[in-house]
Amino acid sequence: MxxxxxxxxxxxMVFTGTYMIIQATGGYLSGSLALIADAGHMLSDTVALCFAWIAFRLSRRPADAQRTFGYHRFQVLAALLNGLTLFLIAxxxxxxxxxxxxxxxEVMAGPMLIVAVVGLLVNVGGFLVxxxxxxxxxxxxxxxxxxxxDLLGSVAAIVAALVIMATGWMPIDPILSVFxxxxxxxxxxxxMSSSANILMEGVPEGFEGPALTAELTSIAGVSDVHHVHVWGxxxxxxxxxxxxxLDHGAEASVVKTAVRARLAERFGIGHVTIEVDDAADMAAEALTAETH
Structure with missing residues (x-):
C-alpha cells in the first residue's frame, strides 16, 4: 500500500507544480488575490507533496541496529510539516x-476565471488520485x-470572478480568500493534532480501551487483562x-496466539507484546499497590 x-x-506533485507556475502567472497578470493565494497554496503543496513522497521512500528502508522499528515515522514528521505549512500560508x-x-x-475577472477553471480541473484530478x-x-x-x-481555492476564485464580472464588486475576492x-x-x-498524537505515542484515534479489554477477556483461557498500552x-x-x-489449566502459548490473532482481526494491531502474569507476579503487584 x-x-x-x-x-x-x-x-x-508533478501536476500541481506545473499548474502552480501557470496560476501564479495568471494571478499576477489579472491582479487577483484569490489566484495568487491559491498559487501560494499550490507552491506549498508542491513542496509538501515532495516531502510526502520522500517520506514514503524513506519509510521503506529496512530496520537497522539504530532504528529497530525502521523509518516509518518519517511519514508522520512529513505530515506534521505539511500541517504547519498549511497553517502558516492560511x-x-x-x-x-x-x-x-x-x-x-482592480481585478481582471476574465483571465482570473479561465485560470481558476483550469485549476479546478487539475485539483479535482489530483484529489481523486x-x-x-x-x-x-x-x-x-x-x-x-x-x-x-487548492480545490477550495479554485472554487473561491471562480465564484469571485463570476461575481466581479456580474457586479464589479471587487471585495468579493479577498472575502472568499479569507473564507x-x-x-x-x-x-x-x-x-497537526493527529501527527503530534502519534509522535507522543498517544492512543490511536477512534480506539476504545474498554472494548479491547472486553474482547480479550472473552477469549477462552483469559481471566483478566491489564496494563494495556496501545500506540501507533x-x-x-x-x-x-x-x-x-490465565484461567486455571490454560496453556500460555495457546492463549497468547489467540490474543494476537484477535487483536489483528478486530483492531488491526499487528505488533503485540504479551506478558503472562502468574500468581507470584499478581501477589507482588498487589503488595506494591498497597505500599503506595
Whole structure:
C-alpha cells in the first residue's frame, strides 16, 4: 500500500507544480488575490507533496541496529510539516486579504476565471488520485488536505470572478480568500493534532480501551487483562503491550496466539507484546499497590 501511495503522491506533485507556475502567472497578470493565494497554496503543496513522497521512500528502508522499528515515522514528521505549512500560508492569505480591504486592487475577472477553471480541473484530478490511497496514513492525509485546500481555492476564485464580472464588486475576492483560509486552518490543525498524537505515542484515534479489554477477556483461557498500552508507529501501523492472567489449566502459548490473532482481526494491531502474569507476579503487584 505504501508503494501505491508513493506513486499517487509523485504524479500529483508533478501536476500541481506545473499548474502552480501557470496560476501564479495568471494571478499576477489579472491582479487577483484569490489566484495568487491559491498559487501560494499550490507552491506549498508542491513542496509538501515532495516531502510526502520522500517520506514514503524513506519509510521503506529496512530496520537497522539504530532504528529497530525502521523509518516509518518519517511519514508522520512529513505530515506534521505539511500541517504547519498549511497553517502558516492560511494566516498569510488572511493578512493579505485584510490589506486589500484597506487598499483595493482592480481585478481582471476574465483571465482570473479561465485560470481558476483550469485549476479546478487539475485539483479535482489530483484529489481523486490521492483519495484512492490509504487515508489512515497521516502522510497521505496531509497530501490530500493540501490538494483539497487548492480545490477550495479554485472554487473561491471562480465564484469571485463570476461575481466581479456580474457586479464589479471587487471585495468579493479577498472575502472568499479569507473564507477558504479559515477552512484550511481547521484542517491543518486537525492534521497537526493527529501527527503530534502519534509522535507522543498517544492512543490511536477512534480506539476504545474498554472494548479491547472486553474482547480479550472473552477469549477462552483469559481471566483478566491489564496494563494495556496501545500506540501507533504510524496511523495504520498499530502496536500494543499488555498483561494477561490465565484461567486455571490454560496453556500460555495457546492463549497468547489467540490474543494476537484477535487483536489483528478486530483492531488491526499487528505488533503485540504479551506478558503472562502468574500468581507470584499478581501477589507482588498487589503488595506494591498497597505500599503506595
Amino acid at each position: 505504501t508503494e501505491d501511495s508513493q506513486r499517487r503522491v509523485f504524479w500529483v 494566516i498569510w492569505v488572511v493578512y493579505q486579504a485584510v490589506m486589500r480591504f484597506w487598499d483595493p486592487v 490521492l483519495r484512492g490511497g490509504d487515508r489512515r496514513n497521516v502522510n497521505m492525509r496531509g497530501a490530500l488536505l493540501h490538494v483539497l485546500g 477558504v483560509s479559515v477552512l484550511i486552518l481547521k484542517s491543518a490543525w486537525s492534521l 508507529l504510524t496511523g495504520e501501523k498499530l502496536m500494543a503491550s499488555l498483561h494477561i492472567k
